[in-house]
Amino acid sequence: MLRSGLSSLSPFFMLSNKIIHLLLKAQKLRDKKKHKECIELCQTIIKKSPNTPQAYELMGLSALDSHDFYLAESAGKNATRLEPTNPNGALIASVALTNISQDQSAIQILEDQLSRTPNIVALMFNLHACFANLGKNQQALEVALKTVQLEPTNADAFNNLGASLHAVNRLEDAAIAFKTAIDLNPKQFTARLNLVNTMVSDDTGKIIEINKTLEMFGDQMPERVKIGSLHNSAFAYLRVGDLKNGWERLEYGFSPLIDSGRGRRPQRSFNVPRWMGESLTNKTLMVWTEQGLGDGIMFGSVLPDLTEAGGKVIVECEPRLVKLFARSFPQYEVRSEFYRAVFPFDSPIEDFDVQIPFGSLGGIYRQSIQDFDKSAPYLKVDPDLFTEYANRIKAIAGNKKIIGLCWRSGVVSPSRGTGYTQLDDWQELISMDDVCVVNLQYGKCEEELLAIEKETGKQIIRWPDTDLQNDLDALAAIIKNLDLVCTVGTVVAQMGGALGVPTLLCALSYGYTSFGTNRFPYFPDIHMVVDENHKNILNSVNMATSIVRQLSKT
Secondary structure, three states: OOOOOOOOOOOOOOOOHHHHHHHHHHHHHHHOOOHHHHHHHHHHHHHHOOOOHHHHHHHHHHHHHOOOHHHHHHHHHHHHHHOOOOOHHHHHHHHHHHHOOOHHHHHHHHHHHHHHOOOOHHHHHHHHHHHHHOOOHHHHHHHHHHHHHHOOOOHHHHHHHHHHHHHOOOHHHHHHHHHHHHHHOOOOHHHHHHHHHHHOOOHHHHHHHHHHHHHHHOOOOOHHHHHHHHHHHHHHHHHOOOHHHHHHHHHHHHOOOOOOOOOOOOOOEOOOOEOOOOOOOOOEEEEEOOOOHHHHHHHHHHHHHHHHHOOEEEEEEOHHHHHHHHHHOOOOEEEEOOOOOOOOOEOOOOOOOEEEEHHHHHHHHOOOHHHHHHOOOOOOOOHHHHHHHHHHHHHHHOOOEEEEEEOOOOOOOHHHHOOOOOHHHHHHHHOOOOEEEEEOOOOOOHHHHHHHHHHHOOOOEOOOOOOOOOOHHHHHHHHHOOOEEEEOOOHHHHHHHHHOOOEEEEEOOOOHHHOOOOOOOOOOOEEEEEOOOOOOHHHHHHHHHHHHHHHHOO
């Protein structure tokens, strides 16, 4: 929960009666939501009295209210310059920076202010939010714990503590923190909704409880809390196969009221309307990628359906995907995603009439689980690279079954780490005499590979001139040459499915992308290997190893 300022302005010490009068007038303008007039009056005050921090504070607050975040950042910093021991300026500047996705810069300002004015809870709230937005869960937890120690009766502090405990997978402790927040303040609605997400394991029950909470308290909730809960409930709806409500609520993820890092990203802005599925005759549609690389590949499976709408289609995707997508969709114009990297995240060139993010195509073309029967492999590999890696692999593997292996994501956190594995966990598979393993793990993993090779005496195929993380054309060519891919939930799984290569996706549970089924509807060649007890990923690894053993005998 971000705080933009303390309860009052800096005291009016050493100010003339005329300046005080103008400041009070500016305050009244802000109270009446006349932000433009308030800002203009504050600028007048600053011209008359340049060293007036209260004018910068009021200007910054009105700039925040009117979403002029650059002005708010500048005003906050000036307030701090004039009055270094007053936290108001740092609070304003940090909120402004967070709203333009500059959380790391906000952290620097907040930590600098805390070095001068320690133990200010409002500063701690903002610092916690910034760490959480960046996925720095351990740092966020440390800040939350300190905040609770400073104010042990603050319901918001306990809600933040619960959120951070949940992020590091300490669910029982998180539930206690959320219950404490509710006990301290029954109107801490975020804590009520967080408690539902923590305590209710089945999705049907979660939907019922979230909707009940919204029905009982919706008219009392801050709008940002309501929007956040609607977005979060989308995943529960999708997990039970209610695609209609799932897609509808997923759209709340683009609301500017959702904290940075918690909704759908990027938060791009456009001067043209969202496409809703109408005819594109004589129009140009721009479809833009969102979320991570794997999401782009997964949602990309719906792109072929756009040929039904007519008109011209521009596909803006992650730069690493441009060559692959251009080869796979020659009927579309494919280019790298192109938008301003700072607020308001607009497109410098808008050569299109309507636009839609990749993930929202599902609401148009995948309205029922049966609609996924249209999903099929769609990626086309570079034929020369395919031949090159076929020769490389054949020279080492001979006639053995060729298995690609990826054991973890490039980003591991306590909450996500339970779904990933260690390379040692795959030792039995690697040791099979009639199997040759090809490394598909991207990022730094050479020490792990050398250790397992020493342990098993088996070579894992890889090449120092191949960058699996950045050269997706090479990765696609390698995967297309495999008999089978074994992976956890990473971009490798999506790549295998999009290429039509049999892929065993080891997971603890069936996620929202299974839509209430025991398969992966986006790609028919991805086979879910799920621990029935949903507790230990090693059970899924053992199941995958058994499947590979059977395959190697055929």
